[in-house]
Structures are given as structure tokens and as C-alpha cells.
Amino acid sequence: MTLPRAFIEEIESYGAPCLSGLIETLSTSSPETSVRVNHLKGALIPDGADRVAWCDTGFYLDRRPQFTLDPALHQGLYYVQDASSMAITHAIKAITAEDPRPMKYLDACAAPGGKTTAAIASLPSGSLVVANEYDYKRAAVLLENIAKWGSPEVMVTRGDTHRFTALRECFDIVAADVPCSGEGMMRKDSEAVAQWSPALVSECVARQREIVGNLWEALRPGGYMIYSTCTFNRHENEEMVEYICNELGGSTVDVGLLDFRGIAPAIDSDLYCYRFIPGRIRGEGLFMSVIRKDGDRETVKPRPAKKPLTAFSKAGAECQPISKWLTGDYRLVRTDEKILALPESHSRWITDAASALDVISAGVAAATIKGRDIIPLQSLALSAALERSAFPAVELDYQSALSYLRRESMAVDAPKGYVLLTCGCSPLGFVKNLGNRANNLYPAAWRIISTEIPAEKPAIVMQR
Numbered sequence: 001m002t003l004p005r006a007f008i009e010e011i012e013s014y015g016a017p018c019l020s021g022l023i024e025t026l027s028t029s030s031p032e033t034s035v036r037v038n039h040l041k042g043a044l045i046p047d048g049a050d051r052v053a054w055c056d057t058g059f060y061l062d063r064r065p066q067f068t069l070d071p072a073l074h075q076g077l078y079y080v081q082d083a084s085s086m087a088i089t090h091a092i093k094a095i096t097a098e099d100p101r102p103m104k105y106l107d108a109c110a111a112p113g114g115k116t117t118a119a120i121a122s123l124p125s126g127s128l129v130v131a132n133e134y135d136y137k138r139a140a141v142l143l144e145n146i147a148k149w150g151s152p153e154v155m156v157t158r159g160d161t162h163r164f165t166a167l168r169e170c171f172d173i174v175a176a177d178v179p180c181s182g183e184g185m186m187r188k189d190s191e192a193v194a195q196w197s198p199a200l201v202s203e204c205v206a207r208q209r210e211i212v213g214n215l216w217e218a219l220r221p222g223g224y225m226i227y228s229t230c231t232f233n234r235h236e237n238e239e240m241v242e243y244i245c246n247e248l249g250g251s252t253v254d255v256g257l258l259d260f261r262g263i264a265p266a267i268d269s270d271l272y273c274y275r276f277i278p279g280r281i282r283g284e285g286l287f288m289s290v291i292r293k294d295g296d297r298e299t300v301k302p303r304p305a306k307k308p309l310t311a312f313s314k315a316g317a318e319c320q321p322i323s324k325w326l327t328g329d330y331r332l333v334r335t336d337e338k339i340l341a342l343p344e345s346h347s348r349w350i351t352d353a354a355s356a357l358d359v360i361s362a363g364v365a366a367a368t369i370k371g372r373d374i375i376p377l378q379s380l381a382l383s384a385a386l387e388r389s390a391f392p393a394v395e396l397d398y399q400s401a402l403s404y405l406r407r408e409s410m411a412v413d414a415p416k417g418y419v420l421l422t423c424g425c426s427p428l429g430f431v432k433n434l435g436n437r438a439n440n441l442y443p444a445a446w447r448i449i450s451t452e453i454p455a456e457k458p459a460i461v462m463q464r
Contacts, residue, residue, distance in 0.1 A: 018264035025279035042464035043077040055086035070458040076148035084276035084283030092122040094255035102126035111138035113145030147379040161214040166356035184230035184285020221295020391420040398457035407447040
């Protein structure tokens with residue numbers, strides 16, 4: 001791989017010991033493969049696995065398997081994520097260690113969902129996560145990955161970060177994994193090399209300032225911003241953190257990541273910043289800093305501004321059978337297309353906030369209604385809120401599970417009506433059994449295209 005000359009000169013100009021050898025590493029080595037298990041669904045790291053030091057649910061693989069052909073991936077039992085990005089779990093746990101109250105957490109640039117699902121797994125119980133993405137196509141991928149992870153305490157939105165200025169001082173933690181020049185992905189993505197230029201870096205800096213300015217308004221006094229990029233230059237990293245602290249009003253916080261071997265400190269700065277550099281650690285390029293906003297949590301009572309509710313309408317009596325499909329306390333609301341089950345503890349906040357945001361989904365997207373028929377959705381099948389006893393269940397073998405994920409027609413030995421399919425005893429999705437055949441209800445946009453049929457099911461994670 002030939003790296004841009006201007007990029008090489010920029011890195012060399014810093015004279016930073018932690019960047020020594022970086023150019024050779026990017027040019028000659030290959031990325032690692034790592035995954036993070038979903039404890040919410042009972043997934044476990046296999047015995048003897050090579051664990052990620054800064055994430056207790058992450059581990060490395062010796063080779064990259066065909067993840068697409070593993071039903072466990074589609075069931076949300078694990079997420080394929082670069083080990084460097086898993087550091088968000090350590091940062092969140094450090095922030096909340098002395099304050100385990102439920103948090104309101106905003107992931108403002110969330111797609112494809114790796115850091116969001118890591119946050120869900122790391123926040124105190126009862127926390128609410130708002131995951132936002134600007135790009136329409138990437139927002140669809142985010143929604144799919146959030147649904148597969150299975151937490152009902154999530155709200156997925158789409159739009160510019162300026163929308164969040166209407167939710168002033170509402171969030172306890174804001175994650176700003178901002179769009180950047182992508183230098184940290186050069187080893188992994190040839191497009192990151194092709195698109196890089198000094199002009200791109202300047203464009204990213206301007207956009208990053210706009211984003212963090214918007215998000216700073218949504219962060220409560222005493223709250224924390226987790227600022228991150230996947231790049232190496234100081235302009236998008238240390239200089240941006242200096243801007244946040246000096247111009248917006250905050251101070252960096254030590255979350256202990258330098259205790260892990262290989263993670264490097266800030267370059268030419270006393271700020272608490274963390275650099276993940278290929279060749280020093282087993283992962284791709286990442287920069288992270290945690291910044292506490294000046295002020296005190298107890299001085300504000302964050303709530304969205306009250307506006308006329310437009311995103312949801314009240315679910316009628318015809319929707320009440322859906323309550324039997326859920327375990328826990330939920331408020332049912334309707335959108336144009338779906339019945340959503342909002343966690344009761346967050347329902348008022350969600351409905352208030354929805355008036356300011358473009359909401360794709362919230363809580364559990366439980367069903368659609370066609371005429372008199374209430375059709376359970378895939379997101380319900382994969383949710384921790386599913387009451388499994390509400391549906392007859394059929395366990396599938398590996399080959400049948402792949403057939404279902406390809407959205408092929410099938411037959412099941414079960415009563416007529418909606419049937420929950422499982423694989424490895426974990427929910428896979430729904431079919432509507434008509435007797436002589438079953439309608440496959442797996443989402444068409446999610447179906448796997450590969451027609452390969454491996455002899456054995458991949459064994460990437462363990463299950464309780």
C-alpha cells in the first residue's frame with residue numbers, strides 16, 4: 001500500500017515516539033479480527049479465547065470466518081467490532097463507577113452501531129440510549145444492528161446534530177464519534193487512502209466543531225462527552241479537545257486507559273487523551289478523550305421542551321393483545337406503520353423528545369396491523385422484552401436456519417398462526433404457519449444472499 005506523501009510528512013513532523021513505525025505498520029500489516037459478546041442474550045466468550053484487555057466482553061479470533069453464515073450473528077449474540085473501538089465500554093464504566101444511577105446517553109454519530117451496542121452493555125441498568133445517524137442508508141444499518149442487539153431501552157433517530165439543541169441539557173453522557181479523515185482505517189480500507197488529503201482534514205475539523213457545538217448544548221452541566229475519531233493527526237484530535245475545553249467549558253477526565261499496555265497518551269499536550277495506534281496495540285487507529293462539562297448535575301432537571309406530540313399516536317384497544325407478547329411494563333403507541341412498545345419508565349421522555357427529532361424507532365417495534373391481523377415484527381423476536389411463552393416455538397437445525405435467513409419458503413410442525421423459530425435455543429424470527437406451508441416473515445432487507453451451505457455451524461461464541 002502506498003500512503004499519501006503529505007500524510008506521511010504530517011505524521012513524521014510530530015516527532016512523537018508513539019507514532020514511530022506507524023507508516024510501516026499501515027503499509028505492510030493486516031488488521032486483527034475481534035468480536036464482542038452480548039451478555040443480554042446469554043452469550044459468553046469461549047474458554048481459552050484471547051481477550052481484549054480493555055473490554056471484558058471482547059476477544060480476538062485467529063482468522064476471519066464467514067460471519068454472514070453464522071445464525072448467532074443475526075440473532076444478536078455477538079457483534080463484530082474492532083478491538084480499539086471497544087474501549088468505549090471501559091470509558092463508560094469509569095464514568096459511571098461512582099454514580100450508578102440510570103443515565104440518558106446520546107450516541108450522536110452512531111452508525112453502524114458498534115459503539116452504541118457497547119454503550120448499551122456498559123451503562124447502569126435502566127439507562128436510556130438515543131442513537132442518531134445523519135445518513136439515510138447508514139441509519140437503516142444502525143436500526144438493524146440495534147434491533148438485533150435486543151435492548152428495549154433505545155431510541156433510534158435520523159438527522160443533523162443541530163436537532164439536539166432543542167433538547168437542552170438533557171443528556172448525562174454524549175458520545176461524539178465524529179466524522180473524520182479516516183486515517184486510522186487506512187490499513188483496513190483502501191478508500192480511506194484514496195480520499196485522504198490535507199483539504200479533507202480541514203473540512204473535517206470545521207464539521208467537527210459544528211457537531212460538538214451542537215451536542216454540547218444537549219449535554220447537562222457536570223455531564224460527560226466522549227469525543228473520538230479514527231484518525232491520527234493532532235488537528236482533529238488534541239486540538240479539537242483543547243477547543244472543547246477552552247471555548248465550550250470543560251476539562252478532560254482520566255478514565256484509566258493508559259493502564260493498558262500499548263495505549264499512548266496525548267501528543268504535545270497534558271490533556272487526558274488516549275491514542276490506539278496499530279503496531280502498538282491489536283486494533284485499528286482510534287483517538288478518544290472524555291471531557292466533563294463545567295457545572296453540577298444537581299443544578300438542572302433535564303427534560304425535553306414540551307411541544308405538540310406528532311411522532312406517535314395512542315394505541316387503540318385493538319393493539320392490546322400485543323401486551324401479552326411482552327415481559328415488563330410498556331406503553332403501546334402507534335406510528336404510521338408500526339406499533340411500538342415504549343419502556344414505561346422512559347415513555348414520557350421519549351414521546352416529548354420525539355417532537356424535536358426524526359424518530360425511526362423507539363423501544364420495541366413490536367408489530368404491524370393489517371386489517372384485523374396483528375403481525376409480530378422481527379425486532380420483537382430478537383428483543384429482550386419478548387415473552388417467549390406467548391408463541392409456539394420450533395427449534396431449527398443449522399441448515400434450516402440458513403434457509404430461514406435467506407427468506408426461503410418452509411414448513412413447520414406447529415399450530416397454525418404465528419410461530420417463533422429458534423436456533424441454539426435463541427430466537428431467530430417469526431413465521432406464519434398456514435398448515436401446509438409457512439410464510440417467512442424475516443425482513444427482506446436483512447436476508448442473506450449467499451447460497452453457500454457449510455457442513456457445520458460456526459462456533460464463535462458460547463451460550464448459557
